[in-house]
Amino acid sequence: MxxxxxxxxxxxxxxxxxxxxxxxxxxxxxxxxxxxxxxxxxxxxxxxxxxxxxxxxxxxxxxxxxxxxxxxxxxxxxxxxxxxxxxxxxxxxxxxxxxxxxxxxxxxxxxxxxxxxxxxxxxxxxxxxxxxxxxxxxxxxxxxxxxxxxxxxxxxxxxxxxxxxxxxxxxxxxxxxxxxxxxxxxxxxxxxxxxxxxxxxxQRKTPPAPEEPRTAGDHVLVYIRAQRDAILELDPAVRQDAHDSVHRMRIATRRLRSAFRSYGKVLDRTVTDPIGEELKWLASELGVDRDREVMTERLTSVLAELPRTLVSGPIRTRMRTWAGARRGGSRRRLTGVLDSKRYLALLDTLDALVAEPPLLPDAAGGPAKVIGKAVRKDLGKVSALVEQALATAEPGTDRDVALHEARKKAKRTRYAAEAATPALGDSARTLAKSMKSLTSLLGDHQDSVMVRLTLRELSAVAHAAGESSFTYGVLYGREEQRAAGVEAALPEVWKGIVAEASV
Structure with missing residues (x-):
């Protein structure tokens, strides 16, 4: 090494x-x-x-x-x-x-x-x-x-x-x-x-200092370029399995995809949509082990919170086996992805996009009008999904799905507000912060949903092996309580976000 x-x-x-x-x-x-x-x-x-x-x-x-x-x-x-x-x-x-x-x-x-x-x-x-x-x-x-x-x-x-x-x-x-x-x-x-x-x-010349962004297109391209650069800069760290590098590269791919969608009046989506699909592929490859790592951390945490009297059977061994089931060769697999022609072609495509962006007429417009409108549109979609979730009478799959969709739209709105902050100032900065808080809250709920699915899976395997499934049930009940806590807190949190939103 x-x-x-x-x-x-x-x-x-x-x-x-x-x-x-x-x-x-x-x-x-x-x-x-x-x-x-x-x-x-x-x-x-x-x-x-x-x-x-x-x-x-x-x-x-x-x-x-x-x-x-x-x-x-x-x-x-x-x-x-x-x-x-x-x-x-x-x-x-x-x-x-x-x-x-x-x-x-x-x-x-x-x-x-x-x-x-x-x-x-x-x-x-x-x-x-x-x-x-x-x-x-x-x-x-x-x-x-x-x-x-x-x-x-x-x-x-x-x-x-x-x-x-x-x-x-x-x-x-x-x-x-x-x-x-x-x-x-x-x-x-x-x-x-x-x-x-x-x-x-x-003779090498010092490149001129970048001009201050003026138009809506200028501001969007600054953000696009920064995410492209982040992918390139994180590539060596991901190959070396550096701490948090996979997560950060994955976020850069999400920010790019979100920008393409949010600012579809600035960049031609007939060009950016296929690139977005390739970024989705890359994020999926990066997430193979990352999602399991997050779930492992959550399972380890909730198990550590239990009194010893409520822990029965070899549950810790069962969880370690589950956590390590896909780690073998994962770094080699991910390096293969980063060496693939498909990934290198994606990088070439991003370079070409930055060099010759497919700008639409609105790109020449004022940032306050064009970018502000795009952010407000995203916020409206989040609002509709949150209201839909709050209107769902009973906890269950329908509410879980609605909250998960609201989380994804909140994340997209957060990234749109981040890109808009240099143009819109404090209003966009406040919205980005609010969407981050909302995303975190709804993320806890979605983690609870996924942990419960995993606990059911592990419980079934343990039962088939003749092991006690008591502790799995206790953990499942605690996760239900966590999710209920999020659902109870959401109306007040959302009320505060609506009051602050001013883009």
């Missing part, structure tokens, strides 16, 4: 005068000279530099203490996750998979070679604990593609020690600034190398 390291660092412009004296930095007792290392790194990308455009770097490096393949994925400015694999002649399969959502079917080829003489210092405290590594790098860059040139520069890096306090970097920077050192204008060595070694006719 690949080794992953969280890298927190800052880069600075430097002349050849060397490293300033850092012994005066608060907390630093000693500056240890670790000598000079010669590093040789070849960076890989697609021919059109898709990884670089996403601030992703993939390199094969020799020399120094960490020779091997390194993939760096951005987390936030100044923070990256570095994933390492041992040296080999070709791009490791694991790393190629982690950039597949960017590279798609394109080949990863060498684009730049960086050779650096790195002069390293360790900043340590009075106990000898490493606080940060500071290096001065004399860099020689060579473009490996046709028509490329070379470049040379010197820069400085300050990398925080593992588990260090990021605030320490502020102290180091204060000292560096006093010595005349300034933050680098380039985010990485690769970014600078690509810029300075590109053929003259292909």
């Amino acid at each position: 690949a080794d992953t390291k969280r890298e927190i660092e800052r880069k600075y412009e430097s002349d050849e005068s060397g490293l300033p004296d850092l012994t005066g930095v608060a907390g630093v007792k000693t500056v240890i000279d670790k000598g000079v290392a010669s590093l040789d790194a070849v960076y890989y990308d697609t021919a059109d530099e898709r990884l670089a455009a996403a601030s992703i770097t993939l390199r094969r490096r020799t020399g120094g203490s960490d020779a091997g393949w390194h993939l760096k994925l951005p987390v936030e400015p100044g923070v990256r996750d570095e994933i390492r694999e041992p040296l080999s002649d070709t791009v490791p399969r694991a790393l190629a998979g982690l950039v597949r959502s960017r590279a798609r079917e394109a080949e990863l080829v060498p684009v730049v070679r960086l050779r650096s003489d790195r002069d390293v210092r360790h900043l340590v405290d009075a106990q000898g604990t490493l606080l940060a590594e500071v290096s001065v790098d004399a860099v020689h860059a060579e473009r490996l593609t046709e028509g490329g040139g070379t470049a040379q520069w010197t820069e400085m890096e300050v990398e925080l020690a593992d588990d260090g306090d990021p605030a320490f970097l502020d102290k180091v920077e204060k000292r560096l600034r006093k010595a005349g050192v300034r933050p680098s204008s380039s985010a990485s060595k690769l970014a600078r190398a690509l810029s300075e070694t590109a053929p003259k006719k292909k």
Whole structure:
């Protein structure tokens, strides 16, 4: 398995005068000279530099203490996750998979070679604990593609020690600034190398700052683009089974589908509906294990609430067996989905949609009018479903279905209000918050419905095996009470939402 390291660092412009004296930095007792290392790194990308455009770097490096393949994925400015694999002649399969959502079917080829003489210092405290590594790098860059040139520069890096306090970097920077050192204008060595070694006719230019959205179409596209970007950015995390990544990607697919439906007067649904179906497929694949995880958490929680005197039979073992029934090979299955031609084609389609959106005439209209109307329409649908559920005389399947449909529409309205917030301001923000609360309440009800179905299933299996089904019945009754509590609270909650709604 690949080794992953969280890298927190800052880069600075430097002349050849060397490293300033850092012994005066608060907390630093000693500056240890670790000598000079010669590093040789070849960076890989697609021919059109898709990884670089996403601030992703993939390199094969020799020399120094960490020779091997390194993939760096951005987390936030100044923070990256570095994933390492041992040296080999070709791009490791694991790393190629982690950039597949960017590279798609394109080949990863060498684009730049960086050779650096790195002069390293360790900043340590009075106990000898490493606080940060500071290096001065004399860099020689060579473009490996046709028509490329070379470049040379010197820069400085300050990398925080593992588990260090990021605030320490502020102290180091204060000292560096006093010595005349300034933050680098380039985010990485690769970014600078690509810029300075590109053929003259292909010199990389800083993209213009995005214009403020003015029309209804502008606002909707900002939201669409953000969800497309979220899917791309979460892809590596899902492949690594990172916490909550599957759930977050699934939400991005739902937000896209909701936006397509809510803003059907802005984007042509003859184009977006087929894309929505593919997003529904992806959400379904992502949800195979997620739904069971949610149900497992709920079952574990309700069982833990029971007094020991009400627990009979091997119910915990039965629940663990049920929970793990589909986990085997689930990560491998999901990776297969993300490697599939169908998924990669969906990503291509989303890129094309963002590049050439199928705008309708209303897209040119004022956001307050067009977007406000769409949100009010969604809210009206939620209202009708909630009123239908409240009007259902008796608890049961009809009310459960009505509340579930109201929940789905409330979620769609929440996402529509989120997209509308930059245009409509506080009214949309308040509605989004109200719909989130309603969705959470109705979600508890739907979870109760699903838990009861699962308890009936488990009870039948336990009974067939000659085990006691008493505890399943107790849990079932408690879940009925939970659902009844939601139904009792709903009228007052809904009354408050209606009073606040003003979009």
